[in-house]
Amino acid sequence: MKPFEASNTAKVIAASTILLASDARTAPLVAPGAAALCRSMLSGSRVDRWLASSAANPLARTLWRAVEHFTLPGIMAHYWYRKRAIEIRCRQAIAQGVERILILGAGLDTLALRLAREMPGIDMVEIDHPATQSAKVGALSGATELPPKNLQFIACDLAIQPIPSTPFDDGKVCLVIIEGVLMYLPPTEVARLFDTLYKLARSGTRIIFSFMSAWPDGGSGFRPKSWLIERWLAWRGEPFLWSLQPDAMGDFLAARGFRLVEMALTREFSEAATASGVRTEGENLVVCERV
Numbered sequence: 001m002k003p004f005e006a007s008n009t010a011k012v013i014a015a016s017t018i019l020l021a022s023d024a025r026t027a028p029l030v031a032p033g034a035a036a037l038c039r040s041m042l043s044g045s046r047v048d049r050w051l052a053s054s055a056a057n058p059l060a061r062t063l064w065r066a067v068e069h070f071t072l073p074g075i076m077a078h079y080w081y082r083k084r085a086i087e088i089r090c091r092q093a094i095a096q097g098v099e100r101i102l103i104l105g106a107g108l109d110t111l112a113l114r115l116a117r118e119m120p121g122i123d124m125v126e127i128d129h130p131a132t133q134s135a136k137v138g139a140l141s142g143a144t145e146l147p148p149k150n151l152q153f154i155a156c157d158l159a160i161q162p163i164p165s166t167p168f169d170d171g172k173v174c175l176v177i178i179e180g181v182l183m184y185l186p187p188t189e190v191a192r193l194f195d196t197l198y199k200l201a202r203s204g205t206r207i208i209f210s211f212m213s214a215w216p217d218g219g220s221g222f223r224p225k226s227w228l229i230e231r232w233l234a235w236r237g238e239p240f241l242w243s244l245q246p247d248a249m250g251d252f253l254a255a256r257g258f259r260l261v262e263m264a265l266t267r268e269f270s271e272a273a274t275a276s277g278v279r280t281e282g283e284n285l286v287v288c289e290r291v
Contacts, residue, residue, distance in 0.1 A: 007132045009180070009238055010107030011051060014038040016076040017110075018055040019064060029080040031087065037110040044139040072222055078280045081270035082210060085285055086179055087111060089208055094122060098206075099172040102127065104193075105158060105181035108136055116151040123150055125167045130155040159189055168200040176201070178209035180283075183220075183240045190242045191256065198257040198290060205290045206261070213265075213282045214243040222282040246284060253288050262287040 220243030
């Protein structure tokens with residue numbers, strides 16, 4: 001992403017949330033309250049407000065659906081099948097005793113905001129690039145309902161800065177979520193991130209993260225392949241930089257002190273979506289545990 005601009009991918013996902021929620025056919029995909037929060041977060045500039053408004057407009061929504069069809073069919077639903085799978089695992093972890101949720105590279109995601117309001121006894125911490133986080137906090141500060149007191153924002157550029165140790169210092173049981181982030185980091189930085197988490201986290205700490213598949217032909221990213229999406233990401237300074245073959249994930253984690261607990265390929269956590277015509281493949285979910 002560009003140094004002084006909020007992530008464009010984060011804005012697209014927020015707009016996709018509004019679009020899906022405003023269409024009766026796809027509204028059940030979206031978590032209650034998520035679309036309203038996304039509208040608040042897309043209120044900081046004229047362009048953002050236009051984006052949010054067009055996503056909810058029936059005519060403009062038809063145009064956005066056409067753009068999706070000719071670039072990467074099903075990607076908007078994919079975002080929310082991914083988010084739903086993560087939220088299910090997050091809630092399970094809280095039920096099992098997790099006391100703090102730490103989200104790295106949260107973007108304009110709504111999970112921490114929603115859970116912080118629902119569960120005041122659980123700490124929520126978001127660590128994100130200063131530009132994206134500043135835009136998010138600034139937009140929320142003008143909302144009717146301010147962020148809850150059990151939600152903390154920490155600005156940090158994970159591409160060049162180490163993870164702050166403060167979320168781990170008091171020994172609370174922590175779950176780390178890294179959604180839609182690792183593919184934008186160079187391989188050396190991905191390895192460094194896991195090495196740092198190993199040093200900071202206590203034994204048994206779990207991490208939920210998504211990653212892009214490295215395909216047998218040497219490529220990476222979503223399938224069907226979309227050169228338009230790849231060109232757009234590169235133009236906006238957000239190209240995919242890291243991917244891994246799913247079969248290699250266990251060894252990658254073991255080399256950094258983590259045990260693979262679960263891996264769900266795209267078709268597994270969005271099986272119902274595939275039956276509805278969503279054909280995206282390539283982004284997978286992993287749950288791992290520090291040994």
